[in-house]
Amino acid sequence: MLIKTPPDWQILENKATPEPVYQNRRQLLKAAGFFGASTLLKAATGEKNPYPAPRNQEFTLDRPITPDWAAESYNNFYEFNQEDKMAVKKMVGNFQISPWNVEVTGLVNKPRKYDIDEIVRTMPLEERLYRHRCVEAWAMAVPWTGFPFSELVKQVDPKPEAKFVRFVSVFRPKEMPGQVKYTWYEWPYFEGLRMDEAMNPLTLVVTGLYGKPLPKQNGAPIRVVVPWKYGYKSAKSIVKIEFIAKQPDTFWHRSAPNEYGFYSNVQPSRPHPRWSQRTEKLIPEMERRPTLLYNGYERWVAGMYNGKEY
Ligand SMILES: Nc1nc2c(c(=O)[nH]1)N[C@H]1C(S)=C(S)[C@@H](COP(=O)(O)O)O[C@H]1N2
Ligand SMILES: [Mo]
Numbered sequence: 001m002l003i004k005t006p007p008d009w010q011i012l013e014n015k016a017t018p019e020p021v022y023q024n025r026r027q028l029l030k031a032a033g034f035f036g037a038s039t040l041l042k043a044a045t046g047e048k049n050p051y052p053a054p055r056n057q058e059f060t061l062d063r064p065i066t067p068d069w070a071a072e073s074y075n076n077f078y079e080f081n082q083e084d085k086m087a088v089k090k091m092v093g094n095f096q097i098s099p100w101n102v103e104v105t106g107l108v109n110k111p112r113k114y115d116i117d118e119i120v121r122t123m124p125l126e127e128r129l130y131r132h133r134c135v136e137a138w139a140m141a142v143p144w145t146g147f148p149f150s151e152l153v154k155q156v157d158p159k160p161e162a163k164f165v166r167f168v169s170v171f172r173p174k175e176m177p178g179q180v181k182y183t184w185y186e187w188p189y190f191e192g193l194r195m196d197e198a199m200n201p202l203t204l205v206v207t208g209l210y211g212k213p214l215p216k217q218n219g220a221p222i223r224v225v226v227p228w229k230y231g232y233k234s235a236k237s238i239v240k241i242e243f244i245a246k247q248p249d250t251f252w253h254r255s256a257p258n259e260y261g262f263y264s265n266v267q268p269s270r271p272h273p274r275w276s277q278r279t280e281k282l283i284p285e286m287e288r289r290p291t292l293l294y295n296g297y298e299r300w301v302a303g304m305y306n307g308k309e310y
Helices: 008-015 019-031 037-044 085-091 116-122 149-156 195-199 251-255 298-304
Strands: 101-106 112-115 126-133 138-148 164-169 190-194 204-209 223-225 238-244 279-282 287-290
Touching (some): 101 116, 116 204, 138 149, 149 195, 195 298
Parallel strands (some): 101 238
Antiparallel strands (some): 138 204, 204 223
């Protein structure tokens, strides 16, 4: 039997509620006192739903918010698929995100293991509108929910020798087909930041997107977001955070040293061997715009650099 299915973009486009409509509807429902049974139960037991978190008004955009259906169906997540960004969402079904622990270790006085539920319950969650820029030149602008990485750093109390932070994504070959299929990569995915970059107020630990828990394809249940750097610096589905003395290697630098440096700050005048970085394309329409230095976050981050980092 031949069943003709329309391409995904089409389906999603038709079914999608535009973001402003969705927001208004939520507000109306709230005002009318509409709360689901689970919300009531949680209220009765003293457990509150942290989503949506209050929006931090410091972060505004120079472009429209990307529709949720686009940000949640056009993904780079090589643990699942590297050929087809729209396939990731369909391949995450077996990926188990609960229970989930994050180990914070290395050169710290108070190493600890966090349970994801504890993080969501106890950390100061806020919503931030951030631009996101992939090195492949596609870009989006989305409301992440999370908390400054510096809040976590405070709790573990790094030793003076800690100069870098290393993030390690989960290794689950039974649930992540890309970790089996793409044998030439060094799994699990790993990334890193210099200590001052990690402590920068922009560096966010993210657990939510569009006022809801992070979808699996976007790096559930917990990822980091570093908005002034190319997207690959923002590791998904993190299980380990290590404080170390020496600059760590990274997944992409290891796989193609001439293409990916450690810093990877968004820099329109420095072309990547395969992608000129002069302009970018906003998903889903793919309209072109000029790339902004440090992805538009110069005010927050330029002081950390002398312009030679790559
Ligand atoms: N573990 C892991 N983290 C990852 C990736 C990945 O393949 N694996 N891709 C990176 C890249 S290249 C980008 S652009 C962003 C994409 O995030 P998004 O799918 O939520 O837009 O995740 C980054 N984090
Ligand atoms: Mo990317």
